[in-house]
Amino acid sequence: MTAVEQRFREFKMPDVGEGLTEAEILKWFVAPGDTVTDGQVVCEVETAKAAVELPIPFDGVVHELRFDEGTTVDVGTPIISVDTDPGAGEAAPQAAPAAGEAVAEAPAAAPESEEKEGRQANLVGYGAAPASTKRRPRKPLPSAQRSAPAPSAAAPAPQAPAPAPAPARPEAAPELNGSGRPARPLAKPPVRKLAKDLGIDLETVTPSGADGIITREDVHAAAEAAQAARETPVAAPATAAQGRERRVPVKGVRKATAQAMVNSAFTAPHVTEFVTVDVTRTMKLVSELKQDPELAGLRVNPLLLVAKALLVAIRRNPDINATWDEGNQEIVYKDYVNLGIAAATPRGLIVPNIKDADAKTLPELASALGELVGTAREGRTSPAEMSGGTITITNVGVFGIDAGTPIINPGESAILAFGAVKLQPWVHKGEVKPRQVTTLALSFDHRLVDGELGSKVLADVAAVLERPKRLITWA
Structure with a gap:
């Protein structure tokens, strides 16, 4: 590595998620000439999963921003170069143009040419390309440059191109x-x-x-x-x-969501079942829990109890919590529940999940749910928070929708849609009374969940919401 390559270091677009191949630069926080330090955030990028801030791993002065905001860049591509030794001055990088005419004696001029061509022509992951492999076959090509210099100073020039173009890149001759x-x-x-x-x-x-x-x-x-x-x-x-x-270009979260939904809809055979349930007692319990000192300051709403009811149903029917492994032709049963919550954000629909939700108490679940929703609304959900989900809840009721046929999140076995809670006439204790009623819809992957298992899970969720005391007796 040359001295200039050591001095001018490049920061490449990292893989900030699990196997992501590209990211869009949303915003630069630095400009050429700014001093940066190890760990300082230099830009914000949007991947197919979330918006992420990128810290730079070394100190120096920003030399160049390689891409404008709004540009989508492949993982592994240099996005910013930093002068790690600004006190050395500009003599070394500026010396190359003066020696550009004498390509045969280019070792002294190599630093800038290597820096410039490494930026423009390198293959991602192949490292810095030597200047001789890029410039020497093409530099002498224009006829004006070969015919103009008649003095003896031009004599060395024919000697340098002679060895390189012929064996290495014969196709460069037809310039x-x-x-x-x-x-x-x-x-x-x-x-x-x-x-x-x-x-x-x-x-x-x-x-x-x-x-x-x-x-x-x-x-x-x-x-x-x-x-x-x-x-x-x-x-x-x-x-x-x-x-x-x-x-509007389809990119980022919306593009990833669209592709995931298409893959899921046309890969997993969906079955959706519905049940309408009286949740009057659950709504009363929500009001009481809001006054409980142990839940003070936490997010307490009907979704919290729907989540708890689903976790109880999974405990009673653990085979619903599984994944179909197409490559190995296996069903993977999971002894943990990473509960996904579909969240609508300005960047599109995302599904972050609460890790080990089945092991949390009600206050812990309320706290995790509040953090999840808040982070999603701010656009700060990390890719890790959206990976590894096992089952999902989508709350369509907040939009005034009664029910729907939700599409399963890829890699999961089922998704529960929670509809709007409305006051409706209902037969209660032999009489028609106004009761708070909702509709639940459960979509499941029929490759690994048969009708009996799916029906039992949905019936258990409905039973808990109808009589929330079952949260204690069935726990």
Whole structure:
């Protein structure tokens, strides 16, 4: 590693979740010239699961921010470079351009070229690419640079390109196509994949990177231009719809949720059962618990008792708490319950879970539920908090909805939907009286949960909510 490579260190986009491949830079907290210290948060990124703050692992002065806010970056790609020895001055990185004409004697000029080309052309995970493998085949290519210098100073130049281009990259010889650009567009593999996904021919893209390298921004610009060209001929409809439509890119949490729901719906055979139950006693208990000193300051609501009722039902029917392992063709039964709570946030629906919820007392469950909801609303839920769930509750009642057919969270066996609690006429003790009633819906994976097991679980939840004293007798 050269002195300049040691001095200018790069911070790469880390995998902040479990196997995530990309993240969007939401906000930079630093700018070029700012001093940073080990552990300081430099940016906030959004993954497919959550928004996460990234701390930098070394000290120095910010040299360059590689991407703008709003850019999606692959894991492993450098996003910021830091000068770890700012007192050394700028002489070393600035010396390379002056020696650029004499490529054969480029060792002294290597630091900047390595730094610049390592930023533009390296493959993720392959480390810093030597400048000679990138610049020497292409630097002498333009004819203007070969024919212009007639003096003897140009004599060493032909000696340097001679060994490198011939054996290493013979395809570099046809340097120009009809438009004066390299015959084969220069782009990193992730950029080529992006172009392929967007249907963009790299031959039509104007490069903006060093040495004619096509960047992600170049591909996106070409895609936007192509989209605009497609929309232009349809003048009348476009004019009619102008100002009445909004287009929002599908990314981050919403993109991940959409893909997960599609995978779940078309992988696990869903069965949904419904039951309508009188929860008058439960609602009365909620009011009493709010006055209990042991629960003072905690989140006490009907959802808390629904969660407790589901945990009791799981204890009585433990086989509902399982996962279908397609790869090994096994059913994995779990002796713990990580209870997921579906939460609507500005970034989309997320399902954080309460770890070992079955082992918590009612006050502990109330505290965990309050923290979960608060963190989700602030957009600070971590990927770890959304991983490892075993069963989920979705509270559609807060939106005034009576019931629904919820889609199972991937990797889980069931999901319980809790509908709105409404005052309705109900037969109670042989008489029709106004009672507080709700509807519960349980969707389960029919590969591992048969109708009997699913029905027993739903019936037990309903029984606890109808007579909450069963929280004690069945516990």
